[in-house]
Amino acid sequence: MASALQNATASLQSKTPPSARLPTNFTSPKPLNLSFSATFPSLNLSTTATTTNRRRGGSALGTKMSATAAGSYASALADVAKSNNTLDATASDIDKIERLFSNPAANDFFTNPTIDIEKKRQVIDEFAKSSALQPLTANFINILIDSKRVDLVKDIVVEFEKVYNKLTDTQLAVVSSVVALESQHLAQIAKQVQKLTGAKNVRIKTVIDPSLVAGFTVRYGSSGSKMIDMSVKKQLEEITAQLDLSDIELAA
Secondary structure (H helix, E strand, O other): OHHHHHHHHHHHHOOOOHHHOOOOOOOOOOEEEEOOOOOOOOEEEEOOOOOOOOOOOOOHHHHHHHHHHHHHHHHHHHHHHHHOOOHHHHHHHHHHHHHHHOOHHHHHHHHOOOOOHHHHHHHHHHHHHHHOOOHHHHHHHHHHHHOOOHHHHHHHHHHHHHHHHHHHOEEEEEEEEOOOOOHHHHHHHHHHHHHHHOOOEEEEEEEEOHHHOOOEEEEEOHHHOEEEEOOHHHHHHHHHHHHOHHHOOOOO
16 A cells, blocks of 8 residues: 555656556547536547456455545645645545546446556546646546556545645535525525634535425534534424324325
8 A cells, every 4th residue: 555655646746647648559449428417528438348356345344444545545645736736726626526426427437347447547538628637636546547446536535525624724514405505695604614613714515405395404514413404304394293293194
């Protein structure tokens, strides 16, 4: 692990790392067109079979080791970004990466061991251009692909967020609502969270959740341990509990 991280850090610090380049003789057979989302352009994902064994580890030890590895990679990325004065820009890139890998089609493509590594790197290169990723971030993902650790991306996103928040004294607030809230409303929520936590900065992440019926919820604190619930769903649950409607039969 230590040698892998040293190699990763050295590659990230290089302006033109080998892992960021595509081979000049690369050709793509029979592309499979998968549209990741309306936000991202359709990318041609080619499936080239290779004989790669998938590691299957469902034990608690395996989970712990994965979390440790993700934390190490996240810290290495944050350290390089901080030294380059690109920490905020890298955090923005990580948000884009999170959105990419949250799409099942994209995640399955990158974590599929039978798909050639060069095809995955080509897609990252195209995504980096279309989403204006920094070379640092694109190279970091390529390193994960080359090292066959791209399956850690989702965990790395979580760990990087923790490192970033600690370095910048930032409190993360996850705002869930039925429809997207206006920017002025999000600003008011951020100010309230700042008052409650005393954090220097507040970072808002929005989630659409139709189950709330109306209103919104705000999760903040360590691992989202605290919540402000202003949803209609909660109000209905409280009314139901108070009236004890469980034994009432409605007329047909």
